[in-house]
Amino acid sequence: MHEATFSQAILEEFEGLWNSEAIRLAIVPGKEALSAINGHLQSSFGVNITPTAVVDAMTRSEVPKEIRLLVADLAVFSTESVAEIDRLWGPVPDDRSDILFLVLS
Secondary structure (H helix, E strand, C coil): CCHHHHHHHHHHHHHHHHCCHHHHHHHCCHHHHHHHHHHHHHHHHCCCCCHHHHHHHCCHHHCCHHHHHHHHHHHHHHHCCHHHHHHHHCCCCHHHHHHHHHHHC
């Protein structure tokens, strides 16, 4: 395939994907999007938003189900004792105890 033909095919595929709001939201990196929004807000209005402010402003319905489930699982996990974790997952090998420390701290 000629390079120009290949480039045109890729551009057409991208434009087709970009027409879907769900796809746009999936492929735009959130950190970069927030940074660009912040840049615009700072230059236009002299205000700044933080990731924490965005999270605080979100309603439950705006949080994807997968994220709500993950947070719920982490809350349960954080209340488990090391003995309970060992019972459920098996003991952590001695040479990997650093991971258990990081997970539990």
